[in-house]
Amino acid sequence: MTIDLKKILVPVDFSEAAEVALRYGKAFAEAFNAQLHVLHVFEEPVVPAWTTEGYIPALQSVREELEKRARQRLEETLSDDERTKFDAKLVLKTGTPFVEIVRYARDEEIDLIVIGTHGRGPIAHILLGSVADRVVRKAPCPVLTVRHPEHEFVMP
Numbered sequence: 001m002t003i004d005l006k007k008i009l010v011p012v013d014f015s016e017a018a019e020v021a022l023r024y025g026k027a028f029a030e031a032f033n034a035q036l037h038v039l040h041v042f043e044e045p046v047v048p049a050w051t052t053e054g055y056i057p058a059l060q061s062v063r064e065e066l067e068k069r070a071r072q073r074l075e076e077t078l079s080d081d082e083r084t085k086f087d088a089k090l091v092l093k094t095g096t097p098f099v100e101i102v103r104y105a106r107d108e109e110i111d112l113i114v115i116g117t118h119g120r121g122p123i124a125h126i127l128l129g130s131v132a133d134r135v136v137r138k139a140p141c142p143v144l145t146v147r148h149p150e151h152e153f154v155m156p
Contacts, residue, residue, distance in 0.1 A: 005032040009110040011039045011101045011135070014073050017116030017148040022077060024146050025114040029086045034111070036086035039104055040074045041097040042067055067092070098134035106140045113143045 010025035012018040022038065029036040044063070074090050082088065093100040105113055117132040136143045 005034045005111045007110045008034045009037045009113045011115050017118050020148045021114050021116035021146040036088045038077050039091045041100040042070050042094045097131045101135050102138045110141050117145045117147050
């Protein structure tokens with residue numbers, strides 16, 4: 001049996017854990033001569049409202065500024081040389097992170113997802129859930145979770 005990875009997806013939230021996952025993703029893309037997809041999911045910002053409805057969408061100008069910053073940070077994840085080397089796709093989606101990650105993986109026929117996990121404690125994990133856990137359960141392909149900080153196989 002031969003493993004042939006053609007498309008690798010690395011979801012990023014610009015955290016240290018995502019940076020480590022991106023290093024792994026780049027190493028796998030290089031080893032398999034695979035295309036690298038880097039995805040950031042922009043969550044729609046909300047602001048508290050002083051009504052019984054609870055929350056209202058953030059002002060359009062604030063949303064646009066936050067989205068612009070997210071796009072800039074996404075553009076900074078790979079150098080121009082890396083974009084060429086990995087035939088990279090940098091993608092910004094809006095929505096719920098695990099839903100958009102799984103949808104993108106399915107739509108783009110991704111072969112492997114490499115995702116960072118923050119290694120939160122059990123209480124935070126129960127209360128907050130984990131994007132990585134949800135992706136593992138729902139993904140249409142194998143998922144490599146990279147916990148930070150932990151032992152790393154990829155040398156910087």
